[in-house]
Each structure stands twice: as C-alpha cells, then as structure tokens.
Amino acid sequence: MKNITGEPADHQSAGLLRRLGLFTAILIVVSSMIGSGIFKKAAPMAVDLQSGGLLLLAWLIAGVITFIGAVTNAEIAGLIAAPGGQYVYFKEMYGKAFAFIYGWSCFSVIQSASIASIAYVFAESVNAVLPLPHLGQSLEEWSLFGIFYPLNNFGVKALTILTIIFLTTANYLGVIFGGFISNVFTTLKVLGIAVIIILGLALSGGSIENVQPWGESPSAEYGTSLGLFGAMFAAMLGAFWAYDGWNNIGYLGGEIKDPKKNIPLALFTGVSAVMVIYLITNFTILYIMPVNEIIETANKENTIIAVEALRKFLGHGGAFFISVLIMISTFGTTNGTILASSRIYFAMAKDGLFFPSAGNVHPKFKTPYTSLIIQGTWASILVLSGTFDQLTDMLIFASFIFYGAGAFGVFILRKKMKDHHRPYKVMGYPYVPFIFVLFCITLVVVTILQNPRDAGIGLVLVLSGIPFYIFWKKKQDRVSVQ
Secondary structure, three states, rough: OOOOEEEEEEEOOOEEOOOOOHHHHHHHHHHOOOHHHHHHOOOHHHHHHHHHHHHHHHHHHHHHHHHHHHHHHHHHHHHHHOOOOHHHHHHHOOOHHHHHHHHHHHHHHHHHHHHHHHHHHHHHHHHHHOOOOOHHHHHOOEOOOEEEEOOOHHHHHHHHHHHHHHHHHHHHHHHHHHHHHHHHHHHHHHHHHHHHHHHHHHOOOOOHHHHHHOOOOOOOOHHHHHHHHHHHHHHHHHHHHHHOHHHHHHEEEEEEOOOOHHHHHHHHHHHHHHHHHHHHHHHHHHHOOOOOHHHHOOOOOOHHHHHHHHHHHHHHHHHHHHHHHHHHHHHHHHHHHHHHHHHHHHHOOOOOOHHHHOOOOOOEEEEEEEHHHHHHHHHHHHHHHHHHHHOOOOOEEEEHHHHHHHHHHHHHHHOOOOOOOOOOOOOOHHHHHHHHHHHHHHHHHHHHHOOOHHHHHHHHHHHHHHHHHHHHHHHHHHHHOO
C-alpha cells in the first residue's frame, strides 16, 4: 500500500515510521479528549447556567457539535494522511499562507496552551493530596502590565512545568514509548471514571432532585448581556474544552498504520465513547451535589469539582482516590497532546515555514526531537501567563476559528480533489458540515462579545505569526532563486 505521496506506507521521506495501530489510535483520541475538563469544568459551567438540566444540555449540545466536527474532519483525514494533520489539510485547501497561520496558532496558543492547561490540572490534583508551596504574598501578587501574574500559585505552576519537561523527554525517546504511556494511562482513567460513576450512583446517598431544575432557574441572574443564550455559549466553552483534542490523531498521519482507514474509525469510536462518558459522569456529579453546592466550589482556588463530590460521601479517602485518578488522566492527556502536536511544527519546518531545526528527526529514536523541545519550552512559558480558565477559554476561541475553516474545506476539496478516492464521505453532506461551520462562526462572535479580553489575547497570538511568515517566505524565495 502507498500513501498520498506515493511512498510505501511504512516508510516516509520525512523519516517517521508507521508503528501505531487502530487500538492505539482510538486510545489516542480518547486520551487527547479525556483530561482535565471532565473533572473540573462542571463548576464554572454551573456558575454560568445555575441549572442542573441546562448543565447537562450544554454537555450534550457540545458533544453533538463535536461529533459533527469529527465526522466532517474524518473525510479529510481519510483523503490526506501525512504528518502534520490539519496543517497539511489547510495547505491543500487554502494554500501555504493560511496553513502557516493555523500551524503558528497551534504553536502560539491552541496546542501549547492545551498542554499547559492539562498539565496545570495535574499539578492541582497533586496539590489536593500534597499541598505545594507558595511564595510570599508580595511575590505572588507581582504582575506584568496588570494582566499576567506569573508567580501566583507558584507551587502548582512549578510542578506543571516539571511535568511538561518530563513528558517531552519521554516522547523525545520514541513514539512507541509515548504511545505506550498513552495506552496505559487512557485505560486506567476510563476504568477510574467507571468506578466514580458506580460509587456515586450506588453509595453517595444522592438524589435525582439534585439535578433540578431541568430547565431555566426562575432565580437565575446571568453574567452576560445576551441572557440565557450568552450563558449557554459561555458554559459550552468549558464543555468544548473537555471535548477538545479529537483532531490530534490527524497530526500522527505519518505514524498510524493504514491511516486512511484507521484515522476515521478512531475518530468515530473515540468521540462517541467520550460523549457517553461525559454525560454519565456529569449526571453523577449532579446526583451527588446540587447546583448551589457546585457553584460554591467554583469560587474556591485550586478546587476540583470531582474531588469535592467524592469527598462529600467518601471523606478524605474518596478525595485521595479521585485526585490520583485525575493525576493519571491529566498526565496521560498531556502526554498524548505533546506526542501529536509536535508533528505540526515538524511538517511546517519541512516546508521551510518554521524554525528549520524543528524538522530534525533524531537519528536513533526517529522522533521530531527539536520540535518537541521548542513546543515544551513555549508551553512552559504559557503556564506562567495565566490561570487555568483563562488559558482554556483563549485556546477554545482560537480553535473554533480553524475548526470552522476545516469543515468548510470539505466543500473545497470536493471540487479540488474530486477524482481522489475517499475511504469515507461525511454523512449528510452538504448539511452536516454546513451546520458545523455555522456553529463555529456563532461561537466565535459570541465569545468576542462576551469575553473580549481572552478573545483579544487569542487573536493577537494568532496574528503574531504574520511577520514570521513573511520572513520565512522571503528566505524560501531567495533560496529558490539561487
């Protein structure tokens, strides 16, 4: 079998090897999605909606939209299988300039902030078991421009950075090692979540009445000028953070066996499983704790709603168990994101549109080791830039700009590559991809109106790549002339 470039499927001119099978591909999808959001985001979402029923509805809508995005993306993933995933897709759809802006955005905010955010919750869960040190109050309150507080919550941030360094090193040593970590930790966290659900529904003494109200609360006061509509979108930013990561599998197109078949299968299976897990888990949390208690938890620093839910009926032993589970979950997801994302910058460097050293392949381990180091360094800097919720809202806003562009690209490729074989075609075409594009546009506009600070920072980081593109493009043109 040959890939889209005409090379044998198990060898790439880029130097990467196809070693990851379908089972690992599915687990990478699941691992990239189930990280910190499922354990933490119910609390800020409850603040936005003030209703258990609406909270579950937000998770359901976000899950359905994510599934639509995944099945739309699956057509492209089956058509084009190469290292770099969405970057390579955009290059075919819109050309190198747009593809570069996407790749740069992944580096500057989307993927790097994702790594920083997930590792941050890993450190918070460690802090719940073993309190981490703080600096003096004057140091922790020191700020840059009155916006960034790099030394605030210093112990948690320091451990976050150490975690990023450790997992970057693990992936430096080989894709098999990184894939093995992903398989083990994904299996453990799914089993752990199953235990939480069983214990919560069977032993917590909770009540179905805790989920109420099923609809809008009569006493609700929404912190948005758009009322319930705006509150629902604000809450869904949290849910989308928990669902985010489904497209990471595309970045490993050069290392998945039979990628045109296995990547679409991994997307369908992985996203469907995660949606079911999230709905049942959030129902369990609401069954244990009424919405007003969840809102109280959201207002406390370094608290994780899943930890407090188990603490409520199992005491410190339950809190310890869930904290360890979150450590396992976020550790594995951070690893999966580091593994996949580094391939974007590797592909960009091969095109002459990133730091040239990012295209290096380690002679022994066959990994894009310089790309991993660059990514790990920037993710560590982002850890110091803000809080968990600031990082996640910023990256989800930027992500959906490109999710929408990717879905619209299905229409473009149906014309540009109409004669190419498609192992899978998106169901419900053209309506399904159109619905996803429309939703992405709405989410981006609403976020700009409701959260201009984080949207503005996200846009600045996205557009900061323009001067770099001009520099690398001119350099490339000079080389081609010579």
